[in-house]
Amino acid sequence: MKHKPFFWFVLPSALAMLLFIFFPIVSVLVQSVHVDHEQVIKTVETCDLFGCKESTAIDQDATAALRAEAPLGQFAGLTTYLDRNHLAVSEVGTTWGSSNSWRDFGAQMLNLPFYKAIGFTLTYTFVVTPLVIILGFVIAVAINAAVQQIRGPLIFFSLLPMMITPLVGALILFWMVDARGIIGATLQYLAGDPDLSIKASTPLTWIMLMVYGVWHAAPFAFIVYYAGLQSVNQDTLEAARVDGANRWLQIRHVIIPHLLPLTTFIALMQLMDNFRVFEPIVSFSAEAHATSLSWAIYNDLGGETRQLSSAAATSVLTIIGVAILLSPVLMRTWREFNRK
Amino acid sequence: MSSNAQSQPATVTFLVVAVLAIWMILAAFPFLWTLWGSFKVEGDFFSKANWANTLTGKLTAVETGGIFTGDGYYGAWIQEEFWRAAWNSTIVCFFVVTISLTLGTLGGYALARSTYRYAFWFLLAALIFRAMPPITLVSGYLPVFFQWNIWGHTATTVIVLVAINQPFTLWMLHSFFKNIPAELDESAMVDGCTRFQAFRNVIIPVMWPGVITTGLFSFLLAYNDFAVTTMLLSKENQTMIPKVASFLGTTQTKGNVMFAVSSVVSVTAPLFLMVLFFQRQIVSGLTAGAVKG
Numbered sequence: 001m002k003h004k005p006f007f008w009f010v011l012p013s014a015l016a017m018l019l020f021i022f023f024p025i026v027s028v029l030v031q032s033v034h035v036d037h038e039q040v041i042k043t044v045e046t047c048d049l050f051g052c053k054e055s056t057a058i059d060q061d062a063t064a065a066l067r068a069e070a071p072l073g074q075f076a077g078l079t080t081y082l083d084r085n086h087l088a089v090s091e092v093g094t095t096w097g098s099s100n101s102w103r104d105f106g107a108q109m110l111n112l113p114f115y116k117a118i119g120f121t122l123t124y125t126f127v128v129t130p131l132v133i134i135l136g137f138v139i140a141v142a143i144n145a146a147v148q149q150i151r152g153p154l155i156f157f158s159l160l161p162m163m164i165t166p167l168v169g170a171l172i173l174f175w176m177v178d179a180r181g182i183i184g185a186t187l188q189y190l191a192g193d194p195d196l197s198i199k200a201s202t203p204l205t206w207i208m209l210m211v212y213g214v215w216h217a218a219p220f221a222f223i224v225y226y227a228g229l230q231s232v233n234q235d236t237l238e239a240a241r242v243d244g245a246n247r248w249l250q251i252r253h254v255i256i257p258h259l260l261p262l263t264t265f266i267a268l269m270q271l272m273d274n275f276r277v278f279e280p281i282v283s284f285s286a287e288a289h290a291t292s293l294s295w296a297i298y299n300d301l302g303g304e305t306r307q308l309s310s311a312a313a314t315s316v317l318t319i320i321g322v323a324i325l326l327s328p329v330l331m332r333t334w335r336e337f338n339r340k
Numbered sequence: 341m342s343s344n345a346q347s348q349p350a351t352v353t354f355l356v357v358a359v360l361a362i363w364m365i366l367a368a369f370p371f372l373w374t375l376w377g378s379f380k381v382e383g384d385f386f387s388k389a390n391w392a393n394t395l396t397g398k399l400t401a402v403e404t405g406g407i408f409t410g411d412g413y414y415g416a417w418i419q420e421e422f423w424r425a426a427w428n429s430t431i432v433c434f435f436v437v438t439i440s441l442t443l444g445t446l447g448g449y450a451l452a453r454s455t456y457r458y459a460f461w462f463l464l465a466a467l468i469f470r471a472m473p474p475i476t477l478v479s480g481y482l483p484v485f486f487q488w489n490i491w492g493h494t495a496t497t498v499i500v501l502v503a504i505n506q507p508f509t510l511w512m513l514h515s516f517f518k519n520i521p522a523e524l525d526e527s528a529m530v531d532g533c534t535r536f537q538a539f540r541n542v543i544i545p546v547m548w549p550g551v552i553t554t555g556l557f558s559f560l561l562a563y564n565d566f567a568v569t570t571m572l573l574s575k576e577n578q579t580m581i582p583k584v585a586s587f588l589g590t591t592q593t594k595g596n597v598m599f600a601v602s603s604v605v606s607v608t609a610p611l612f613l614m615v616l617f618f619q620r621q622i623v624s625g626l627t628a629g630a631v632k633g
Contacts, residue, residue: 001453005535009450010462013443013506020503021469024480031483071487142359145348152619154360157368159615159622164371165564167581168604171588172370175377175601180386182373182394215366220626227627247352276473279566282585294475294567301479301571308483315476322471330464337460 025319031312032080034073039063073309080313087317088112113296114314118321120206121292125274128213132270133263135214136221141251143222144229155226162219170283173212205289212280217273221266228262229255268329275325293318371608378605379408382598412602416587422603424576425583428494429563432579435498436562437555440505444558445551447506448513449539453522463514470507475567477504482571492574500572501562508561509554515628516550517543553625556618563611580607 001009040062045054067073082089091112099105109115143154161169176183179197188196198204232255240250278294281287287295293314300311376394377385383399393399397407404411416422451459481500485491524546525538533541563581570582578586584607587600615622 001450001455001535003456006450006454006456006459009446009535009539013447013510014462016443016499016503017466017469017506020481020500021472021477021507024477025472027480027484028476031480071483138359139363142356142363145352145356146360154364155623156615156619157364159619160371160612161367163560163611163615163622165566165581165607165611167564167566167585168607171584171600171604172374175386176370176373178386180388180391182391185391219367223623223626227623247348272471276475278473278475282566283588285588294473297475297479298567298571301475301482306482308479311479315479318473318476322473326468326471329467333464333467 028312028315028319030072031308032316033075033077035076035080035309036073037063037066037070038074040066076309080309081317084112085310086114086313088114113291114317117291117293117296117314120209120290121275121277121294121321123206124210124213124277124292125271127210128217128274129267129270131210131214132217132221133266135218136266137225137259139218139222140225140229141255143226155223158219158222160219161215162217164216166216166279167283169216170212170280173208173215174284177208199284199286202289205284205286209277209280209284209286209290212284213274213277217270220269224262224266225259228259232258264332271325272322275322293321371612374601374608375605378412378598378602379410380598381409381411382596385598385601412598413606415596416599416603416606420587420599422580422583422599422606425578425580426606428573428577429579429581431494432498432501432569433559433562436501436505437558439498439502440509440558441551441555443502443506444509444513444554445547446539447510449517449543451510451514452517452520453525463511466507466510470511473567474504474565475571478568478571485572491572492577494573494577497569497572497577500568501565504568505558505561509558512554512557512625512628513550516547516554519550520546549621552618553621553628556614556621557625559614560611 040059041056042059042062043054044057045052047053081087084091092109095105095108099108110119139158143151143158146154164172175181177187177198178184179188179199184196184198187198188194198208236254237250240254245253276294277292278298281290281292281295282298287299291299297311297314297318300307300314373394380394380397380400381403383403384393384397387393387399400409401407403409417426451463477500482491485496490496520543525535525542528538528542529535566581566585569579570585573579573582580603584600584603587597587603
């Protein structure tokens with residue numbers, strides 16, 4: 001395709017991405033190094049019979065004028081990044097000095113909002129992703145072994161947990177594990193503890209969020225593996241069978257190597273998606289026990305006081321995290337392109 | 341595969357049946373349970389005495405006179421005006437899908453046909469954009485939207501969702517157009533068509549399967565979005581998902597959590613129908629990226 005028609009064909013979508021993805025990223029970067037103007041204070045002298053008194057008041061007009069003049073606020077450098085709500089450099093330093101064991105240090109760190117969020121985000125990402133791959137593989141093998149006639153309905157029901165809106169799917173599970181819901185009540189019965197509440201316990205909340213994550217994403221791994229299983233070379237499988245390989249050996253030496261490239265694909269997609277975990281925390285109202293980077297941004301932006309600089313700084317740190325996660329994909333795509 | 345299904349040993353058959361049974365319960369039961377429970381009163385669906393009350397509807401019979409009640413739906417749709425949110429969702433989804441597909445087919449077609457290096461860079465940039473969590477972008481929009489006074493409007497949100505959708509749409513349509521032989525439009529151009537005429541007269545008639553599949557995913561992205569819609573829409577323009585979330589804040593205290601339950605079922609129903617009718621397209625769309633590399 002020649003340059004000129006290419007340009008015109010691509011222009012609308014390039015413009016959309018430039019304006020609403022690229023510029024916002026730049027805007028977030030700029031915002032994160034600015035903070036709001038402080039209010040302008042003026043000194044007012046009031047005199048009465050007993051003499052004159054000086055008092056200070058907020059100069060509303062001057063503050064408004066200053067804000068209108070430079071809506072970004074004042075340049076603050078990296079202060080927002082280093083404050084208590086983000087990297088908390090000085091707090092980490094004191095904790096490091098005062099804590100006497102790794103365990104203690106870790107527990108202290110989880111009290112700092114940013115480390116609490118990144119701690120859960122990373123745990124979630126690296127626990128859910130492998131479990132999704134394993135569960136997806138097991139389901140794919142099982143459905144592939146089922147009779148042809150019932151595969152359609154099986155696939156239909158398997159797709160539901162993935163197609164459901166994350167917020168809604170998480171709510172459905174949340175209501176069931178509620179202390180007055182079916183799963184919650186059953187767990188209380190099994191544990192023999194009528195006061196057991198998943199919502200009130202940090203470890204149980206983490207587990208519940210991850211169970212939701214696996215439930216939600218396993219169908220994706222399943223579908224990809226299932227499609228891969230349809231293209232397994234039947235001759236190789238036949239040859240393995242003739243050579244006396246049992247069912248397990250066939251899976252181990254023919255099917256798994258065939259599905260390996262798909263596993264990298266699933267793993268990379270899942271790492272990206274799990275890193276942005278957000279809706280289940282809102283649905284489960286889990287913020288007291290677990291927060292994520294996305295949730296931290298949402299929390300800064302919502303409410304009456306929109307803390308834009310704080311949200312921007314967390315956003316930049318999140319983008320850096322995404323970039324680190326994404327670098328293997330980019331390297332791989334780049335190498336493949338050069339090979340062609 | 342059906343031939344060795346008969347020859348497999350009993351333990352393997354048992355294992356397969358067990359895995360499938362457990363997975364089917366995990367995948368389907370939560371939906372059926374919530375659908376059933378949405379026709380009960382709160383005292384039954386969240387029963388302090390016995391969870392089995394959800395099945396029998398003991399308190400529902402006491403409070404409303406029947407085993408099933410539509411009170412949750414009435415409260416959500418009429419009293420709390422969920423119909424407005426449903427209408428807003430319809431508008432947002434319709435425009436996001438049509439605009440996304442229009443921009444995406446043009447761009448995806450060009451990217452599939454160009455052999456230059458910059459097309460690759462373009463796709464790589466799109467991949468990076470695809471990885472950005474939408475909420476990080478939202479914190480970039482807010483100050484600008486407030487300043488320009490375009491915050492809260494449906495149109496703004498539609499454009500934002502279209503843009504967030506673009507990377508995915510481009511990748512998907514690009515791989516679909518790659519499968520349409522290039523000789524098709526090239527021969528049209530030899531016959532004297534311009535590039536755009538070739539696209540219009542030759543490619544458009546054969547592109548629909550790919551476009552429908554991509555459209556389904558654009559729809560899902562717009563329909564399921566929470567981060568963007570909750571932050572960018574004013575209260576009267578709210579779509580269904582932020583509306584459900586707002587029920588949690590306000591009505592849980594009032595004891596009207598059943599509004600949320602019934603609206604959750606209402607949100608699920610269209611998705612259910614979509615999977616029912618478009619299962620084949622969804623499966624092919626999910627695997628398109630993976631199987632081809």
